[in-house]
Amino acid sequence: MLPLSAMNTLADEGDPDLSINEITFSDDSPTGGDTITITAEIANDGGSSGLISVTTNVSFYWDGNYIGEESITVPGSNTADAEMDWKAVGGSHTITVIVDEDEQIRESNEENNEENEDIDVAYPPILLLDDDNSSNNGGTRTETDGYYTNALDNMSTSIGYDVIRVDSGQNAPDYDTLSEYSLIIWVCGSDYQSGDTDITFTDEDKLNVADYLDGGGSLWAIGHDIMYDFNNADGDRYEGDFEYDYFGVSYIDHDRQSPAVAYGVDDDPISDGISYDTSPIMTDFGDDLNPRDGFEKVLSSNGDYNISTIRTEEDYKLVFMAIDFSSFSESSDRDEFMELVVEYLVEQLENDVALSRFNTPKDGYTVEPDATNTVNITVRNRGTEDQDSVQVSIDIRCLNNTYRHTDSET
Known part of the structure; x- marks a missing residue:
């Protein structure tokens, strides 16, 4: 004898049947960063009478990543559209729509509630790589990515960008993905190694970054404890050390904290005339760096002390910050610095x-x-x-x- 709860959930031939007729996009050829509307046409046969109306939830996913859900009512023997906005990400993706994912509606057929539709999205120039191990990465560190998206959205000349979030302790996207972008803004926030798996820049990340830069990509890497993960000792760095070879660091003094005012360098293409107050939003472990040959200082405490940001355009284009972008107190300063760095790192030629x-x-x-x-x-x-x-x-x-x-x- 089945319990009453099970008996009540058994489907009957007279129950309504929900299905997905089609999935369409407001733009079939978007670029990463564009917001498009996904529309799913949901059908309800209305059961044996054809009159049973159903209210249900419709869930949307891209490549298994949750987008959202919408509640709709579908009259018997009719259809209704469920719509969801999605900020597209560059690449080839599969959009999945599931009606009544939690199986709250008793149906005559539960096997036709899911459909897929593929979409190709062009890559924009910029990838914002959220690797700060905060709550939206599944971690516990301070969330910083919003400071970057706000500044990117406020640029005087609009430029497309994707946002990809790296799950806590995992590798960032592979080289094939990274190489599709002209500029990667790699956001590490306050993350540092606190266990065997919680590593800001994994060994795989280092290999991919090296290939990306050697292949002509541009990188803006930000994190005041990236250097600590590489080597937690103060002192010189040498050829063969990743931070020396690719980030241009010849000497590091850990945990000097962010300068109260970050000053630019006269005639520097990024920081000439800059003077930004800082107010770190996290425990401050900002580092003092010395650049190796071929790299130049960008920000310091107005001299050769507390050099927190360096750059190069000798063999590739890179800006490395050992203080956090979110530490600039004024949003107008963050907007200006974003504009200056992007202008320096992204040079879009007609023929390249x-x-x-x-x-x-x-x-x-x-x-x-x-x-x-x-x-x-x-x-x-x-x-x-x-x-x-x-x-x-x-x-x-x-x-x-x-x-x-x-x-x-x-």
């Missing part, structure tokens, strides 16, 4: 085609003699104009000068 990377053969791979080996490379267009008839030439030489191969392809 570059060799991004070798896919095969991999570095260190042994090439067998007397065998055909395919060379596969990625060419990326970072400019604003479409490109065709791009010629790629290759010149392969043995280190002992016994063999040379040249070729080109358009």
